[in-house]
Amino acid sequence: MNFFRSQTMGYYKLIIPRESAWNVMNELAELDCIHFVDYDPTLPMINRPFANYIKRCDDLLIKLQLIEHEMKKYHKKITYCKDVNFLIQNFKQLIKERSKASHTYLDEIENDIDKKHQQLIEQSTNMENLHERRNKLIEHKSVLLKGEALLGQSFFQPANYVAEGYVNLQGKELDDIKVLQGQVKFNYLVGVINKEDQIRFKRIIFRITKGNAWMNTMDIESDQIVDTKNDDAKVIKSVFVVVYPGGGGSNVITNKLNKICESFQVAKYTFPENNMVFQEKLRSIETELVETRNLLEMTKNQVEAYLDDFQRVYQNSNCSQIEELKLFLVKEKYLYTQLNYLRVQGSVLYGSIWLPQGADIKVDQALREVQTNYEGLPTGQLQISPPEGTKPPPTFFETNEITWGFQEIVNTYGMPRYKEINPGLFTVMTFPFLFGVMFADIGHGFCLLLLGIYLCVYNREIKESDSLMKHALIVRHMVLMMGFWAFYNGWIYNDFMSVPINLFGSCYTQEQIQQDEQDIQDKQDEYYWKQKQNCVYPFGIDPVWMCVPNELTFMNSYKMKLAVIIGVIHMTFGIILKGINALYFKNWIDFIFEFIPQLIFFTCTFGWMDFLIIYKWFVDWTGNTDKAPSVITLMINMILSPGKPVNPPLWGDGQSEASTQTAMLLIALFCIPIILLPKPLILNSQNKKRYALNASNLTENLNKDLYQKINEDSEGTQENSEIHTASSGGEHHEEFGDIFVHQVIETIEFVLGSISNTASYLRLWALSLAHGQLAEVFFQMCLNGGISSGGFVGAIRLLIGYSIFSMATFGVLMMMDVMECFLHALRLHWVEFQNKFFKADGYAFEKCSYAKVMQDNAVPKEE
Numbered sequence: 001m002n003f004f005r006s007q008t009m010g011y012y013k014l015i016i017p018r019e020s021a022w023n024v025m026n027e028l029a030e031l032d033c034i035h036f037v038d039y040d041p042t043l044p045m046i047n048r049p050f051a052n053y054i055k056r057c058d059d060l061l062i063k064l065q066l067i068e069h070e071m072k073k074y075h076k077k078i079t080y081c082k083d084v085n086f087l088i089q090n091f092k093q094l095i096k097e098r099s100k101a102s103h104t105y106l107d108e109i110e111n112d113i114d115k116k117h118q119q120l121i122e123q124s125t126n127m128e129n130l131h132e133r134r135n136k137l138i139e140h141k142s143v144l145l146k147g148e149a150l151l152g153q154s155f156f157q158p159a160n161y162v163a164e165g166y167v168n169l170q171g172k173e174l175d176d177i178k179v180l181q182g183q184v185k186f187n188y189l190v191g192v193i194n195k196e197d198q199i200r201f202k203r204i205i206f207r208i209t210k211g212n213a214w215m216n217t218m219d220i221e222s223d224q225i226v227d228t229k230n231d232d233a234k235v236i237k238s239v240f241v242v243v244y245p246g247g248g249g250s251n252v253i254t255n256k257l258n259k260i261c262e263s264f265q266v267a268k269y270t271f272p273e274n275n276m277v278f279q280e281k282l283r284s285i286e287t288e289l290v291e292t293r294n295l296l297e298m299t300k301n302q303v304e305a306y307l308d309d310f311q312r313v314y315q316n317s318n319c320s321q322i323e324e325l326k327l328f329l330v331k332e333k334y335l336y337t338q339l340n341y342l343r344v345q346g347s348v349l350y351g352s353i354w355l356p357q358g359a360d361i362k363v364d365q366a367l368r369e370v371q372t373n374y375e376g377l378p379t380g381q382l383q384i385s386p387p388e389g390t391k392p393p394p395t396f397f398e399t400n401e402i403t404w405g406f407q408e409i410v411n412t413y414g415m416p417r418y419k420e421i422n423p424g425l426f427t428v429m430t431f432p433f434l435f436g437v438m439f440a441d442i443g444h445g446f447c448l449l450l451l452g453i454y455l456c457v458y459n460r461e462i463k464e465s466d467s468l469m470k471h472a473l474i475v476r477h478m479v480l481m482m483g484f485w486a487f488y489n490g491w492i493y494n495d496f497m498s499v500p501i502n503l504f505g506s507c508y509t510q511e512q513i514q515q516d517e518q519d520i521q522d523k524q525d526e527y528y529w530k531q532k533q534n535c536v537y538p539f540g541i542d543p544v545w546m547c548v549p550n551e552l553t554f555m556n557s558y559k560m561k562l563a564v565i566i567g568v569i570h571m572t573f574g575i576i577l578k579g580i581n582a583l584y585f586k587n588w589i590d591f592i593f594e595f596i597p598q599l600i601f602f603t604c605t606f607g608w609m610d611f612l613i614i615y616k617w618f619v620d621w622t623g624n625t626d627k628a629p630s631v632i633t634l635m636i637n638m639i640l641s642p643g644k645p646v647n648p649p650l651w652g653d654g655q656s657e658a659s660t661q662t663a664m665l666l667i668a669l670f671c672i673p674i675i676l677l678p679k680p681l682i683l684n685s686q687n688k689k690r691y692a693l694n695a696s697n698l699t700e701n702l703n704k705d706l707y708q709k710i711n712e713d714s715e716g717t718q719e720n721s722e723i724h725t726a727s728s729g730g731e732h733h734e735e736f737g738d739i740f741v742h743q744v745i746e747t748i749e750f751v752l753g754s755i756s757n758t759a760s761y762l763r764l765w766a767l768s769l770a771h772g773q774l775a776e777v778f779f780q781m782c783l784n785g786g787i788s789s790g791g792f793v794g795a796i797r798l799l800i801g802y803s804i805f806s807m808a809t810f811g812v813l814m815m816m817d818v819m820e821c822f823l824h825a826l827r828l829h830w831v832e833f834q835n836k837f838f839k840a841d842g843y844a845f846e847k848c849s850y851a852k853v854m855q856d857n858a859v860p861k862e863e
Contacts, residue, residue, distance in 0.1 A: 414840020567761025
């Protein structure tokens with residue numbers, strides 16, 4: 001059973017001639033069943049033989065990313081690959097039809113991408129330059145038109161006129177100033193500034209000139225100037241005019257104003273001094289604008305033509321050209337990465353691989369296909385070999401859409417050892433169930449169940465849409481099972497959003513308490529619930545328990561005991577799995593001196609507590625509730641007062657019960673030293689024997705080497721000596737102190753962990769209680785008032801309350817509480833269950849797969 005234990009692995013040697021390395025690896029990567037062993041994990045990838053090919057692929061992928069960015073900028077739709085296996089076969093057929101060597105196809109693609117990338121860069125640069133030129137022309141045109149409106153027609157009067165009388169430029173239009181000769185001269189500054197810098201620029205001008213400058217601005221239409229980096233972005237700019245007193249162009253104010261313009265990166269323009277030059281300049285700018293717009297349109301058409309080639313879906317393809325090129329480069333990069341795991345010696349590549357049982361037949365067939373499909377090329381050889389070193393085989397489980405999510409829960413904690421029992425198999429069943437115990441509610445569980453059904457039934461439609469629900473498709477079966485068990489346990493608790501459901505009637509009748517006539521006066525009638533004779537509620541909890549004053553006490557007691565029973569069963573199963581692992585690996589020390597005493601200890605303590613709870617449930621305490629013993633008190637007295645008669649007893653006269661509890665306690669205490677002492681003593685003895693045997697073998701090998709050194713050639717002797725040293729080296733003698741300390745920690749962790757882990761399962765009760773109480777608060781605060789009021793006012797209150805109730809239920813219970821119960825179920829599996837048998841120190845089988853790496857890169861990245 002491949003999901004119960006890891007698939008059986010075989011260790012093989014792979015020998016590939018360098019001239020056919022690409023072809024062989026290309027065939028092997030399509031099999032999805034090979035794990036390549038890195039011959040030197042410490043060697044950086046940049047120092048390996050095929051690092052240059054990987055760098056070339058990375059450079060080309062970066063260029064394709066830039067092209068893809070341009071396509072999105074021009075709103076070109078990219079068709080992504082939905083079937084990578086079809087594309088793999090398309091690549092294979094395309095390369096097979098070429099008359100050149102297979103690995104040279106990368107060179108052709110590289111030349112093609114480089115050429116098109118360079119052309120696109122040139123055209124994009126031209127576009128930016130043309131946009132910049134167009135913006136400058138628009139700015140200059142706006143300066144002329146807006147400047148004329150700001151300065152007025154008087155600016156074009158002959159320059160030998162000066163102002164008549166006292167000229168105050170603050171707050172006055174230039175048209176109001178009559179100019180006469182020989183009294184005051186003016187300078188002007190005209191330019192374009194960003195709208196956002198306009199106010200700061202104006203303030204600084206005012207401070208520098210001490211108010212002796214006149215400045216005014218007018219905005220340029222926002223749709224005229226565009227950002228050269230982004231055509232869709234509009235830049236808002238304003239034309240400004242500054243007029244200040246002073247003759248010539250080298251006075252102090254002029255220098256200061258020029259420096260301010262430089263700091264603001266203001267574009268300055270010269271304004272014509274007469275109307276004829278003004279009109280001529282305006283016509284010249286209009287002509288240049290028309291030419292620039294025509295060039296922009298032509299360049300844009302050329303860029304779109306380049307991009308259309310990358311957008312097009314060619315014959316025998318299922319995606320756009322750019323996506324096809326990208327996936328081919330991803331495939332090539334992955335191929336050369338796998339080749340880098342092999343050791344190159346001369347013209348041959350040597351490597352080690354792990355194969356699942358039976359996969360060697362597929363590999364042999366693929367190697368034969370290389371020789372058949374590519375005539376004249378030598379193929380590789382596959383040889384079975386004993387594993388090198390002490391590293392165990394990788395762990396590999398075959399998963400499907402249902403089991404994948406649960407296996408990921410286990411793998412997140414740690415990968416199972418090779419051939420260790422896989423907790424994922426049992427997590428498929430126990431994880432949704434424990435979630436359902438905490439989230440138990442008929443209404444909320446049914447909503448979660450409906451969501452799971454919807455995701456499972458319409459998964460294809462959701463996958464092809466842009467809905468956010470497609471991200472939940474990968475765990476749709478988990479959601480379905482979680483919803484089912486929450487719905488089922490809701491019926492066990494008889495809880496529908498804090499309201500009980502009366503399907504089977506009740507086993508209790510309400511009767512009035514008999515009172516004397518004197519007591520009846522000024523008192524309301526009092527009632528009590530009487531159980532019907534021989535009546536057992538068919539399924540779940542009798543709805544009457546939700547209507548009595550001691551409802552919370554009863555439900556807490558019931559859920560708490562149920563949580564402890566579930567927890568003890570769950571952990572006991574984990575201990576049993578530890579024993580099964582020990583039997584499988586023939587580890588008799590762990591089986592006899594750990595599994596058996598641990599199981600006995602746990603059964604005699606917390607297993608005994610579960611027995612007391614269940615036995616107490618089977619006893620009819622009607623009329624004798626005051627004589628019913630407390631299970632907690634019994635367990636405390638079992639430790640603190642061993643042998644003392646139990647009063648009140650659970651059965652018998654109390655003495656037999658006390659004797660049984662004492663025997664259970666003594667057996668549990670006797671198991672602790674058995675867990676602690678024998679295993680480290682036996683392991684230490686085995687280590688000493690192994691160390692002595694290795695020392696004896698080393699002495700014998702050294703004597704043999706000395707004899708060979710005298711009688712044989714020195715070179716051969718040196719090789720043999722290295723072999724013996726390698727075979728005898730690497731043995732690590734573990735000290736007894738280390739073994740004993742490790743076992744002490746294991747013993748303490750198990751004994752104390754048994755208590756803490758059992759208490760940890762009380763979260764099944766606590767989360768269920770919190771869920772029920774929250775649901776009850778929402779119902780009482782939002783709906784109960786409207787239902788009780790009745791009439792029109794009650795209907796309005798109910799309508800408003802239901803809206804609040806729906807939002808609170810969705811936000812708190814269906815979102816936050818689902819996540820909370822999920823995390824607590826996760827903790828119960830990782831800490832309380834898996835630590836009983838799970839080592840989690842294995843490593844995953846990383847299969848060489850084109851399909852996987854291409855599928856990961858075929859999914860478009862979210863913006």
